Amino acid sequence: MRRVALLATVLTTLLSLAGCGSDEPKEGAKPTPDSARIELTFEGEEAPATERVQVERGEEIEIVIKSDDAGELHVHAESEEVLEYAAGTTTLKLTLDQPGVVDVERHEPEALVLQLEVS
């Protein structure tokens, strides 16, 4: 009886774990067209609320920055990239090859402005 119960437990556990499976896109993230375009507006010290955007591996990402002052974006990918932008409107281009969640931070003043979910 005990052996049957143990077997039932193991089977139920395995089946419930196996019952999931495909990589479906998560709800709640932005839709991904062929190349992602993200707009960020910095007004002085204020930064927009952080957003998380789903992007594809190797996809070209355009980040359009409207800012009063020049500054830098630090992209914490597998090697940290520094993208500089000028006052006014700048379009920065970026490609990410490694899956993961990449933090994009503005420096001066420091703030996390964007999270890119690369899959």
Place this chain on the structure above:
Amino acid sequence: MADSRPLAHGLGGPADLPISSELAIAGAVAALVVSFTVLALAWRTPRYDSTTSGRPAPAGLARLVDSSAYAVSLRVVGMLVFGWFVLAAVFGRDLLTNPVFGMFYVWWWVGLVPVSVLFGPVWKAISPVRTINAVFARVSGSDPDRGLFDYPARLGHWPAAAGLFAFVWIELVYPHMSELGPVRLWCAAYLAVMLLGGALFGSVFYEKADPFEVYSSLCAKLSIWGRRDGVLVVRSPLANLDTVAPLPGLVAVVGVLFGSTAYDSFRDSLLWIRFTQESSTSTFLLNNLALLLFCAGVAVILAIGSAATGVGRGTRRRELPALFAHSVVPIIVGYIAAHYVSYLVEVGWDTLILASDPLSTGSDWLGTGDLDRLSWLSFHPTALAWIKVVAVVVGHVVAVVAAHDRAVRVLPKQHQVTGQLPMLAAMIAFTVGGLYLLFAA
């Protein structure tokens, strides 16, 4: 107000992708099913007895492990790695490529866990503070095991809990965690406190109060290696887990270990990031409070889960949390494995590459400077997600079995089944909470 959120680990690039909702739910269901099956069908008399469990290890192995040559070589390895660390910390440059950060946050903090689960109480064997204490004692002609005073029994593991909290604080909350000065200072303070403690109380201080020894020895209880009457024995991890001593402060240690890992997940969630950005309270203060709340919360849930039961003669309700704290250890190890596996493997390997150039002069002293980086886990997020969920579920299963065995030993007969329900609920809360954090962060 300037945002003092510690910027992105400093170490390692992208964070792990969240696991899918299906996988999280499947894991939770599996945990629930197993929990109730164990409760309904498992044994009614305790199975593990620390005084008799375990088979003596093969004679050759026992001879090797007990030999002084083996003990000395392990100490030498510990001192060599320590020496390399000091070299890089004192004479190296304050750059992220200094291997000190990887050695401190990855090799030491995370690496200790799998090594202890596989090989037993590793930190006790290699700890530089034990070695230095022993050397000082030999030089001054005293016994390293005895100090000026006896270690107060009521102190238990509380100093270790405080030390562990100090570590997770600098790792997770302090905004300058990836600058050389603070890491150096933390290590200097650790050394000073440990050496002072060893001089005052003897080497028993390390067993009770060294945060890393307590951490490593607790994880080692999930290994197959134990000692009974001084003899090396091999026993099932569950039997080994049963030998954890319910000292004061054990619940706090468990709370800090699980709470800090949960907080580490939580602080990367969009919910927390947005909350701290929109709040007018300083982010630093909020992060401190959140870490404290997570650690205290785990300890409180454990306390309520274990104590909300009828007790019979001979056991006081106040003793129950410490008697059940050992059963949370598998959940902690499972969750740490899930949260840090890619960090340990990939950033840990990167640290080996960087360790070849401790002074950041472009040299390659260990010959590891040109190795390729490892990135298999990052490039296979589905496999990684499966590994995470399986680790958490296995941790939960072992935990439930361990708690059940303790319950039938400690609780009176009429409360053995109903008395376990709050503890089961606490464990399900931990596991489902952990799975949710893996999904949401």
